[in-house]
Amino acid sequence: MPQSLNAPPLWRSLRLRLGAGAFVFLSTIFALVSVNTRRVLEEVALESSRLAAAQVAQTLNLALAPHTESSQTLARIQPYLQELVTPQGGGVLYLVLLDERGRELARTDAVPAVLPPVDHDLAGAWTRGLLHLEQDILLGGQQVGRLRYGLSSTLLRDASDRLKRQNLITYGLLALALVLVLALLLRRLGQRLNRLTDAGTRMAKGDYEQSVREEGHDELTLLARVFNRMAAAARSRIRELESSQAAVRELNEALEARVEQRTAELLTANHHLEQTLADLRRLQASLVQSEKLASLGSLVAAVAHELNTPIGNALTVATGYAHKARVFDEQARARLQRQTLEQFLTDSAEAAELLLRNLLKASELITSFKHVAIDQTSSKRRHHDLARTLQDILTTLAPALKHRPIQVETDLEPDVRMNGYPGPLGQVINNLYNNALLHAFDADQPGVMHISAHRIDEQRVRLTFTDDGHGMDEATLHRIFDPFFTTRLGRGGSGLGMHIVHNIVVGLLQGQIEVRSQPGLGTQVEIVLPIDVGTHASASSDLGDPS
C-alpha cells in the first residue's frame, strides 16, 4: 500500500511533540526547583523557630531563676511576666508559670482558656503561626518549675507564603515566555519543513526542477542542501536516461531497418538458392539420364564391334561361296563332271555350316542385346528368370573384356522367378562391371570378377559382385554413393555410377546395398532384393550375412 504524502494530523506532528516535550520538561524542572526551594525555606523557618524558642527559653530561665526560692515569690512575678510578652506578634505571645508539681503559679493575658498541649513536632506546627512550647526553670542544676509559653511564627509563615506566590508568578511568566518562544521557533521550523515537504511532494509527482532555499546554518539547512543535491542528481540522471533512451531508440530503429534489409537480402538469396537448387536438380537428372544413355551407347558400340566378326566372317564365306557358285555354274554349263559336282557340294555344305555358325553367333548377340537394350531403355516391371537375365547382361558386356586378362566367374542359382525390373537391374550390373574394369584393375592386370545370385528365403535373393582388384580406402568407401564423387575425374569418371546404383536398388528395386572394400583386397558389393517387388512390404536387412 503506498504511504500518504499528505501532512500528518496535528496530534502526530513533530512540532506538537517537540513543543509538548519541551513544555513538560521545563515544567518538571520548575516544579522540582520550587518544591526544593519550599523545602529549604521550611527547614530554615523551622530552624529559626527552634532557635527563637531556645533563645526565649534561655532569656526566661535567666530572668526567672533569681525569683524562685519559693512558689510564693514565683507567684509574685506576675507583672514582670507581662513585660516579657510582645503583643504585636513576632515574639512571645503568652506565658504560664507552673511549680514543679504542675500547679499554675502565674500567667499573662491572652492565655487560651484550656492550656494547649506542647508542640513536640515543630515541622507541623509552625505553619499555624503559633507554637506552644515548654521550658524547665533550673536553679543550680535543680528544676524549680516549668514555664509554658506561646511563640509566634507568623512572620516566617508570611514570608513563606510570599515566596510561594512569587514562585507561582515567576512560573506563570516563564511558562508564558516558553510557550511564546516555542511557538515562534516551531512556526519557523514548520515553515521550513513545509517548504521541504512541498518541494519533495512536487518531485514525487515528477517535477524534478525543484530547489529549496538554504537559509541558516542548522540541520534543516543541511537537509535542504542534501535535498537540492539529490534533486540535481535526479535531474542529471533523468537527462542521462533520456539521452540513453533516445540512443537506444535510434539504435533500435537502425537495427530494425538493418534486420528488414537483411531479411529482404536473405529472401532474395534464398530465392536464388532455390532456383540454383532446382537448376542443379535438373542438371543432375539430365546427367543421370546421359550417363544411362552413355552406358547404353558404349554397349551399342561394343555389340556392333562384336557383331563385326561373325557377320564379316559370314560375308567372306558368302562372297567366296558366290564366286564358287558362279565358277560351278560355268563348269556345269560346259560339261558337268562328277568330281566338280562333289567338290561344289562339299564347299556348299562347308559354307552353309560356316554361315550358320556365324549368323547364329550374331543372332545370339542380337537377342541378348535386344533384351538388355529394351530393358534398359524402359523401367517396365515384368516376370523374368534371374539367372537368365544376369547371363544376358553378362553376354552383352563380354566384348569389353576382349583384350583384357580378366576372368568372369558366375554362380547363379537357376529357376529363380523374379517379379521385378530387369532393365534397371541390368544397369546396376553394368555399372558394377564397368567400375571393376575402370577402377579395380589396371589395363593389362589379370584379375577375377565373381557374380553370384542365391535365394535367401522365399521372399529374397542375395546378389554379390566381387572383384580382387585394388579396392578402396575408408574415405572413398564412405563417399561412394555421393553424386559426382569420383576418383577419376576427367579420366572416364563422372561420379554418378554408384549414385545411380544406390537409387535403383533402394528405390525402384526396394532392396538394400552394401559395399565392403579395403585397399589391395578387392571390393565386394552385396545386394539383397525382394523376389516379388509387388508383394514386398519392406526388405528387412540381410546384408553382411555370409551364408
Ligand SMILES: Nc1ncnc2c1ncn2[C@@H]1O[C@H](COP(=O)(O)OP(=O)(O)O)[C@@H](O)[C@H]1O
Ligand atoms: N570396384 C571398385 N574398385 C575400386 N574402386 C571403386 C570400385 N567401384 C567404385 N570405386 C570408387 O568409387 C568411386 C565412385 O564410383 P562411381 O560412382 O561409379 O563413379 P565413377 O566410376 O564415375 O568414378 C570411383 O571413382 C572409385 O574411386
Ligand SMILES: [Mg+2]
Ligand atoms: Mg562408375
